[in-house]
Amino acid sequence: MVTYPDAHILDVVGPLEVLTGAGLFLPDVRQPYEVHVVSQKAGPVRTTSGLTIEARQSFATAMRDRHPIDTLIVAGGHGTDQALKDKALLGYVAHAASKADRIVSICTGAMILAEVGLLDGRRATTHWWWCPILAQRFPAVTVEPDAIYVRDGNVWTSAGVTTGMDLALSLVEMDWGHDIALQVARYNVMYMMRPGGQSQFSAHLVAQQADDPAINAALSYLLKHLTEPLTVSALAARVFMSERSFARKFKDETGVTPAHFVEMARVQAARVALEQSTAPIDQIARQTGFASAERMRRAFQRHVGVCASEYRERFRAVTSGPMAQTDDRS
Numbered sequence: 001m002v003t004y005p006d007a008h009i010l011d012v013v014g015p016l017e018v019l020t021g022a023g024l025f026l027p028d029v030r031q032p033y034e035v036h037v038v039s040q041k042a043g044p045v046r047t048t049s050g051l052t053i054e055a056r057q058s059f060a061t062a063m064r065d066r067h068p069i070d071t072l073i074v075a076g077g078h079g080t081d082q083a084l085k086d087k088a089l090l091g092y093v094a095h096a097a098s099k100a101d102r103i104v105s106i107c108t109g110a111m112i113l114a115e116v117g118l119l120d121g122r123r124a125t126t127h128w129w130w131c132p133i134l135a136q137r138f139p140a141v142t143v144e145p146d147a148i149y150v151r152d153g154n155v156w157t158s159a160g161v162t163t164g165m166d167l168a169l170s171l172v173e174m175d176w177g178h179d180i181a182l183q184v185a186r187y188n189v190m191y192m193m194r195p196g197g198q199s200q201f202s203a204h205l206v207a208q209q210a211d212d213p214a215i216n217a218a219l220s221y222l223l224k225h226l227t228e229p230l231t232v233s234a235l236a237a238r239v240f241m242s243e244r245s246f247a248r249k250f251k252d253e254t255g256v257t258p259a260h261f262v263e264m265a266r267v268q269a270a271r272v273a274l275e276q277s278t279a280p281i282d283q284i285a286r287q288t289g290f291a292s293a294e295r296m297r298r299a300f301q302r303h304v305g306v307c308a309s310e311y312r313e314r315f316r317a318v319t320s321g322p323m324a325q326t327d328d329r330s
Contacts, residue, residue: 001015001016001035001036001037001038001073001075002038002039002072002073002074002075002089002092002093002096002109002112003037003038003039003045003047003053003055003075004039004040004045004075004077004079004082004083004086004089005040005045005046005079005082006046006047006048006077006078006079006082007045007047007048007053007075007076007077007079007080007083008047008048008049008075008076008077008078008107008161009047009048009049009051009053010161010162010164011075011076011077011106011107011109011161011164012037012047012053012075012106013053014106014161014162014164014165014168015073015104015106015164015165015167015168016035016168017165017188018165018168018169018172018184018188019032019033019035019168019171019172020032020033020035021184021187021188022172022175022176022180022181022184024183024184024187025180025183025184025187026176026180032175032176033070033071036056036057036062037053037054037055037056037057038055038056038057038058038059038062038092039055039058039059040058040059040086040088040089041055041058042055042056042057042058042061043055047077048077048078048079059088059089059091059092060088062092062096063091063092063095068099068101069096069099069100069101070100070101070102071100071101071102071103071104071171072093072096072097072100072102072103072104073104073105073106073109074093074104074105074106074109074112074113075106075107075109076105076106076107076108076109076110076111076126076127076160076161077107077108080108080109080111080112083112084111084112084115089112090112090115090116093112093113093116093118094116094117094118097113097116097118100154101154102154102155102156102171103118103154103155103156104155104156104157104158104167104171105124105126105156105157105158106158106161106163106164106167107126107127107130107158107159107160107161107163107164108126108127108130109126109157110124110125110126110130110134110157111126111130111133111134111137113155113157114134114137114138114141115138118155119138119140119141119155119157120138120140120141121140122141122142122152122153122155123141123142123143123144123150123152124141124142124143124144124150124152124155124157125143125144125145125146125147125148125149125150125157125158125159126143126157126158126159126160127159127160127161128145128146128159128160129160131143131145132145147159148163148166148167149163149166149167149170151170156170156171165188165190166190169181169184169185169190172184210253210254211253212249212253214239214240214241214246214249215239215249215250215253215254217238217239218235218238218239218246218250218258219254219261221235221238222235222261222262222265223265226262226265226266226269226288226289227286227287227288227289228289230258230262230289232246232247232258232259235250235258246258262289263299263302263303264303266288266289266290266296266299267296267299267300267303267304269288269289270284270285270288270290270296270300270308271304271311273287273288274308274311274312275312281293281296281308281309281312284296284308285308293308296308297309
């Protein structure tokens with residue numbers, strides 16, 4: 001794990017907690033991952049929160065280490081701009097990447113991978129705020145601004161902060177299997193194992209960013225009435241706006257069209273129902289505003305990358321095992 005001054009502490013400890021947590025469910029495995037935190041100097045490294053992380057090795061010492069590297073992880077954070085000017089850090093990342101089986105960035109750590117050419121010709125993501133910057137500075141990178149993490153060959157990149165834990169869960173699944181990854185997710189009280197293609201944005205988070213009172217009212221209404229016909233004309237009439245003005249203002253406030261937002265909100269509600277209930281898929285489709293299971297299937301393919309039945313099979317909460325409790329939301 002590569003860190004530096006003013007890295008985000010969750011970018012470092014979040015993925016490492018997920019990876020090392022696999023050991024709780026592997027009684028026959030002494031240590032599922034041996035963790036080495038490296039930085040400019042060995043010792044305490046200050047993070048953006050003011051807390052410090054202890055780096056086990058300096059870049060210079062780690063460069064001389066002949067041990068193989070299974071997974072190289074580069075953290076992100078507010079200190080990324082300065083890290084991009086650190087020749088020792090960039091040199092170590094390039095050196096370690098040449099030895100590593102997997103190369104991973106968390107959040108703005110993608111900028112560091114791009115700086116040393118590791119993302120050239122690849123698909124990648126980073127924190128949504130930085131996606132346009134990544135695309136502008138590094139045109140050889142195909143930026144996917146909406147994904148929570150992206151895998152392209154042996155290079156993995158994640159979106160902002162907590163999505164590093166989603167990526168780490170995917171690594172655990174690759175290394176130790178789906179059941180172990182699910183138990184790690186439950187232990188960390190993570191809502192679910194999210195597929196990498198899932199959007200960085202939830203409907204409720206998007207709704208909270210709207211400043212216009214009329215658009216806020218429309219968003220609040222539609223999130224509570226997903227089974228109703230939520231056409232532009234119906235929503236515009238509810239907030240006393242013309243259809244044209246409503247559609248334009250809605251996109252200005254949320255970044256998406258009303259139709260896209262409604263579908264996104266319905267998919268989000270359907271996901272929760274698929275994870276938490278045994279109701280038939282066609283029933284869930286009706287309860288979340290889709291006219292049919294087929295329409296819900298197509299919407300899932302667009303937003304999540306898998307059909308509803310496959311989503312349920314992969315991400316439905318487990319109810320057995322050492323961590324199974326009365327709360328099975330995760």
